Amino acid sequence: MTSDDYLLAGAAIEANGVRRRYAGGFEAVTGISFSVAPGELFALLGTNGAGKTSTVELLEGLARPDGGTVRVLGHDPYRERAVVRPRIGVMLQEGGFPSDLTVTETLRMWAGCTTGARPCGEVLELVGLTTRGGVRVKQLSGGERRRLDLALALLGRPEVLFLDEPTTGLDAEGRRDTWRLVRELREGGTTVLLTTHYLEEAEALADRLAIMHQGRIVTSGTIREVTAERPARIRFELPDDVAPAQLPLSLRAAADGPRIDIRTHGLQESLHELLSWARESGVELSGLDARSASLEEAFLDIAKTHVETERMATA
Structure with missing residues (x-):
């Protein structure tokens, strides 16, 4: 859609x-x-x-x-x-809650301003604060305060x-x-x-x-x-007696010592070619890791690309 x-x-x-x-x-x-x-x-x-x-x-x-x-x-x-x-x-x-109120008092105060509010006990159970209802807000941990923030957001269904x-x-x-x-x-x-x-x-x-x-x-x-626009990654290590230059030409990639990093838009095809070459050559690929691009990789790539584009535009 x-x-x-x-x-x-x-x-x-x-x-x-x-x-x-x-x-x-x-x-x-x-x-x-x-x-x-x-x-x-x-x-x-x-x-x-x-x-x-x-x-x-x-x-x-x-x-x-x-x-x-x-x-x-x-x-x-x-x-x-x-x-x-x-x-x-x-x-x-x-949230910025009054620090001297308890968790339950905070919920009741907020419920008074909320149409069709859930029962306080129900929302405390939803966010895992059932045993903390009598604790003052200032005594909550940072994570517990975030749970209280969520509880207030859920009060009105x-x-x-x-x-x-x-x-x-x-x-x-x-x-x-x-x-x-x-x-x-x-x-x-x-x-x-x-x-x-x-x-x-x-x-x-x-x-x-x-x-x-x-x-x-x-x-x-x-x-x-979003991630399909970015290349997949294949990483592995070659034995000491195998040089990166011995890899098939289509799989030549960045090398850091014996560590190889291949970027590809055809993960299945590249992986098949790599494994076929390794079998035929009798080469063991240590630490083999093949995966599609993650959202983190896509995000960082997008941020880097746009920063570089803007720098060139203002140069």
């Missing part, structure tokens, strides 16, 4: 030609367009200063775009905030959930638990827009994603579509 297809299908989130400027004329978001289908998990990625937070704030209705249009559940989240706010959940990078760096500060177990919960929410029909610096997180959760750089979307699509 293209972005236009999602719009026609009744997207849960729509951004069309969106721009955002700050004082002094700095344009943080420069005419981006994307859409998120109902029940989809969409990741918005980018380097620091790429415009992710500026974009998400527009979608959440915290600011009005300086150009283009934003729609959440078919409504303008800024002008029609009273309609949109009860139907969305927002997990900010930092949101149709659309905005998650801004949801697992920062969590240990590996906490991160996996959060991933499980987010998957369950998505499977239950919740639309999720995620920003994260953990590319493994986006790779594990996202149905589709967009990568931003200097206020623009430079690539978007499924994980497979």
Whole structure:
């Protein structure tokens, strides 16, 4: 599906030609367009200063775009905030709760401002804080505070959930638990827009994603579509008595001593050729590792390419 297809299908989130400027004329978001289908998990990625937070704030209705249009559940989240706010959940990078309140008191306070709030016990169980309800916020660990941030975002049973760096500060177990919960929410029909610096997180959760750089979307699509543009990698070590020059010409690659690094857009064909050569030549390939490009490799390649392009343009 293209972005236009999602719009026609009744997207849960729509951004069309969106721009955002700050004082002094700095344009943080420069005419981006994307859409998120109902029940989809969409990741918005980018380097620091790429415009992710500026974009998400527009979608959440915290600011009005300086150009283009934003729609959440078919409504303008800024002008029609009273309609949109009860139907969305927002997990900010930092909640800023009163430090002397307990976890349960914080939830009750927030529930009083939330339409159709879940019972506090239910949401504490969802985020794994059942035994911490009587603890003051200032006594929570960083990871526990992130769980509390998530609990508040889930209080109103949101149709659309905005998650801004949801697992920062969590240990590996906490991160996996959060991933499980987010998957369950998505499977239950919740639309999720995620920003994260953990590319493994986006790779594990996202149905589709967009990568931003200097206020623009430079690539978007499924994980497979984004990574397919980048070459796969084959790595191995040759025995001491076999020189890299003995490899088939099509497999000549960068060598660091006996370590060989081959980049290829035809992983299966290149791997077949390599293994056939090794068998026929009686060569053992130590530490053989073959894999498609990861999202991290694609992300770093995109960032590097655009930085170099901009440097050449201003030289």
